Amino acid sequence: MSISVGNSGGVVFQIIWILIIGLVLGGLARLILRGPQAIPLWLTVVLGALGALLGNAVAGWIGVRHTSGIDWIRHILQIGFAVLLVAVVSPAWGRRKVGR
Secondary structure, X not given: OOOOOOOHHHHHHHHHHHHHHHHHHHHHHHHHOOOOOOXXXXXXXXXXXXXXXXXXXXXXXXXXXXXXXXOHHHHHHHHXXXXXXXXXXXXXXXXXXXXX
């Protein structure tokens, strides 16, 4: 994903799109995982966006980022990374809050 500096409207649209994708992937990750996740909504969005970024990177690395149809493997990788990130960060976030 590239962000052009000259087109500020495009940058705003890309940021909004990243936030929407982060929310959807982070929400799916929280639904897939069992039990409560003690992380705030903003962190869910960030982890979902990071999951999308990592999923895209791995899909490009293995050569399945762009296919002639729906990029199912890329989407599965994105969700998988979002689940992994939420599973790792949620317990750490909960311990951080309890330790204060």
